[in-house]
Amino acid sequence: MTTETAPTGAGAPAKPQELSLWGALQANMRDYGLLLALILIMLFFQYFTNGVLFKPVNLTNIILQNSYIIVMALGMLLVIVAGHIDLSVGSVSGFIGALAAMLMIGWKFPPELAFLANPIVAGIICLVVGAIIGAAQGYLIAYHRIPSFIVTLAGMLIFKGLSLAILAGKSVGPFPAEFQLLSAGFIPDIIGPTVVVPDGEGVQGLSLHTTTLVLAIIGIVAMMFFAIRTRARRSSRGHEVEPFSLFVLKNVVIAALILFFSYMLASYRGLPNVLVVMGILIALFVFMTKRMTFGRRIYALGGNVKAAALSGIKTERLTFYVFAIMGALAALAGMIYAARLNSATPKAGQGLELDVIAAVFIGGASALGGVGAVAGAVIGAFIMGVMNNGMSIMGVNIDWQQMIKGVVLLAAVFFDLYNKNKSA
């Protein structure tokens, strides 16, 4: 018996084929590697923060602190895959936060326009304005071929100035309670808490947010169901499937991770609202980039714009949409940020663009376009977030924190390119 190292080439396989375990691991090494790096970093800080990192309240905090970065990283991934960059997202998110504050608190509307101050109406207005800002920049980039670096650099300055202007240099807050729920809220426990350890003398009680756990279990079952169904379909139609051992291992590990984190969240206050929003967006963007023609065309555009155009892809319109989506996501991030601080400040959002871009590059996107994954960008954002959090708890000075983050970004990209050159 010889071990099979490469899948055989000739002909469509008649019976379902399993890739070799090693081959399948290699093919997905980057994805798993990144996740592994995140887990190792978390364990590292768990040890050096004397167990603070994995405390339920801290895990919840990490999610809340990084939600707006992740939301923007989703859009930035599309922008970077399309071969562009958006430097304006920090300022745009700050501006939208300011706009939200002025709509809901600052501007006194006449009675017939008072509905504009309603948090939901204001929220929708903010999203639309964000999309329009993105679209305007996208228009200049796509149809007038002004480099995105320049257009969004200008946008960064313009919206930084505009936030200052509409806030008149002051912080505006607090927001209505409904709006604060976006960042500070948790999903209601409709089932009611499960008391594991009742409060007692000298014993801190432990009660779990049951709804969170139930949702997690439903999620895991659904994930398993779809994974098994997809595998069965692939194999019944004669396509290659990953080795069964790897398939089981992968799903069990992921299920265990979800269960662990939802248990942690449940033992604090449950699932934060913003995590629900984020989860839906992440799922949507994964689907869009992996399964939809829209996403596929963005990769084709970033990989070779001339070939994409000659394949009938409307490259200009696609670029335009990508920036419009980025604008809407920057708006959402701006609202999450403002709701979290419970006030809009003139300095809000400044410099966020760099964290967002760093997250996408740590996640394995190529600065030349055409390469990158949503999951990578999300994990990249969490790597940055966990490092921020862990180093803060450890009491590392801000100067060192900056330097260490810079080194991590450089190392991640270096490692990526090194691997690529080695395999080429």
Place this chain on the structure above:
Amino acid sequence: MTKTILEMRNITKTFPGVKALSDVNLDVREGEIHAICGENGAGKSTLMKVLSGVYPHGSYEGQIIYKGEEQHFRSIRDSEHKGIVIIHQELALVPLLSIAENIFLGNEQATAGVIDWDETRDGARKLLSMVGLSEDPDTLVTNIGVGKQQLVEIAKALSKQVQLLILDEPTASLSEKDSAALLALLLEFKSQGITSIIISHKLNEISRIADRVTVIRDGKTIETMDTTDISEDRIITSMVGRSLDDRYPPRTPHVGEVVLEVKNWSVYHPQHRERQIIKNIDITLRRGEVVGIAGLMGAGRTEFAMSLFGKSYGQKITGEVYMHGQKVDVSTVERAVGRGIAYATEDRKTYGLNLIDHVKHNTTIANLTGISRFGVIDDLAETDVANEYRKKTNIRSSSVYQTVGNLSGGNQQKVVLSKWLFANPEVLILDEPTRGIDVGAKYEIYTIINQLAAQGKAILVISSEMPELLGITDRLYVMNEGRIVGEMATSEASQEQIMRSIVRAEGKAS
């Protein structure tokens, strides 16, 4: 008197998968104008790149003996140091620098890094007068025409104390007047003792100024002749003289009704609005027919095809396109593909493929609607399609998940073909479908073309290899300088005849 200045002995240069030059010999006498002739892809430019150090010593086999010494040029700088200057087909000037700055680029008139502008301008003026160009040295290069730019290049060469001047297709993009001036200049240099090598396929020019001509074909030297007692026909025979053997699969055409008609098609240069690139072209294609467009480089064949395919080239495009007698709108790539026209590019790396993605994604990208519903891709259907076309076109890759950039040229070309076959066109335009691929892969591509024609597709093949056109087509158009200058049934055509229609057209133009 007849001292040899340069001798290239047994030069062999191999690219991955292709032997570009094998045992080429060239000797050039001091003070002569030596022409190098050959079809596109024969290896002329490669030979000159070996000589000038673009391909450094060690990357080829053989010897270069210049002025009696063996040379090991590692870069252009080395060869220029010895007075060998090459002027490439694509001019190497920086458009937004002045004439004077360009002339002394890399050779600045400076002391300790500080440029002496008076010296620069005076020097430039002197050199410009030598080449007969009366322009202010401060004029930006972008503001003068191609002909004058060519002269600036030559002035730049003179500034480097040139002793052996190499010109690669110097008149390809020049008007007749500019060409004549350039040729006169070369003759004047000759009287000053400067040796020139000129690569050209304009035979009338060669017989006018060259003393000797070396013909290269398929990467081999065929012969070197004195031009005094040689006819253009003799050179043509030497250039193309190979027989059509069984390098082409047998072909039995079943030609049906007219599918595509293009009428009065005109296109202007995308930057220079006044330069007309395509001049009133009419063509027709029939069902099941393979039609070729022959012509030399710069004849406008690619430009014609790309302008037809969704206005992907040029501006001020006029003319009409009919499919099955109905006038159709092909003004965007999407519409052209929708009407059943596909264009497989000559430059697959730049225009044809996403090199960082794999075979599967490249195969389906021109017809994503064919494997998706409501914008959602059916991954399994896509894999099936990719496997099917990989098998059909015989792509040799480890799987459909191999990155296209790592495939050989022939297999990349098959991916391009697969992509357009999956778009299911009625008219397939293949631009240089076998450029840079080996003989075996060529045969496979020809076979695919035959099968497609048998299925009723109309195929337009643009090729610079005349034997290929004669071997695989049913009918031929000959293009020159943006015009159709000849049309013939392939069965009645010969390479000499094609060359003659081109040369005749050139003669008419001058």
